[in-house]
Amino acid sequence: MCCLISAGGLNLIQLQKWNQAAVAKLCWDLAHKEDKLWIKWIHTYYIKDQQLGDCVIPQQASWMTKKILASRYIMLQSYLPSPQHQSMIRTFYLQLIGDLPRVQWKCLKFGNKARPKACFVMWLCLQQRLLTADRLLKWDIEASPTCVMCQQDPESHEHLFVTCTVAKTLWAKVLRWSNNQLCIATTWNEFVQWGISSAKGKAQQAQLFKMVFAECTYALWTERNQRLFESTSRHVDQLAKDLAVICTVRVPPGLQTLIHSFQF
Ligand SMILES: [Zn+2]
Structure with missing residues (x-):
């Protein structure tokens, strides 16, 4: 830290x-x-x-x-x-x-205009430090191994953020809305590399991408927690719309023209 x-x-x-x-x-x-x-x-x-x-x-x-x-x-x-x-x-x-080795995903963190809590969850997620079921079970802590989002596969970082059908649908919706290249990653490493390559540079699209990336990660994690601990859920369409509203409200002045050109 x-x-x-x-x-x-x-x-x-x-x-x-x-x-x-x-x-x-x-x-x-x-x-x-x-x-x-x-x-x-x-x-x-x-x-x-x-x-x-x-x-x-x-x-x-x-x-x-x-x-x-x-x-x-x-x-x-x-x-x-x-x-x-x-x-x-x-x-x-x-x-x-002293000099510490640099992490590749630093570009996703620098200047990210997403909410601080979203940036924090993204930071934990990129290091695979969120308390997913696979990690809890490794420590002998009681947890349901199945993903609460799709009720099909075991829950892990790779599943929850990359291969789960709910995650795939949400990524597709928000990336299409924000005019970004769709994520075709099937593994965790491909997912992180895709995030890094899309967030590199100072172009407006890259600036917007890292904000969307953090907010989408946060939306998936909080939705997972709500389904698991509060037995409430939102449809993935609603998640995507809420995310679009948050990004539009928080976007810095330089990116407002770009984000207002997107159609949901
Ligand atoms: Zn799932």
Whole structure:
């Protein structure tokens, strides 16, 4: 969750590392800003004529001073751009979390204008982390193995979002409405690759596609939950119409002309 979006996370800040980065920023101030009283004081009493990188951390110093001096390794290891271009703390923070491998489906997450809850469910779905029956059964948790949408096949991510007849019908309806290429995927990998290839780029159609993709994933998951836990259901036509209304309402100004040209 705390990774960058490009690495498959949600870009939440790791507070411990951010705190280390903030202390390293104070160390940078110590090395570069000589006009502040507290900096003059530390230089006069502790650093004296030594280099900041080499000086021994004085045992009699306060814990704050020790912490600041101890964080110099972060500052010394970092490549620092001009402070005007990027927050110094963020630069140190990115250095601390390091480079993580990028996920292919990051394009579906970046700049997605779908509702945050839809983006979150899509994020879980792309990693196959939703609590589908096959996963629950693997953990010995009691669950009905059959898909509640079609009442035919075992429930899994691949079935619920790709091969289930309800999912296929919903995808076909919303993709036809949004003028997108129909999904012909029969496996999970083909489905994800289709999503990635349709969402790549800055074209208006790609921007709209990722919104539709997230909302459709969310609609399937919530419909599955309603059928399973509340014994209520909506017809797939109604699901598609609701999805079209949500997308039309949420679409950013630049895509309004495009979405208004679609006929349901
Ligand atoms: Zn099914």
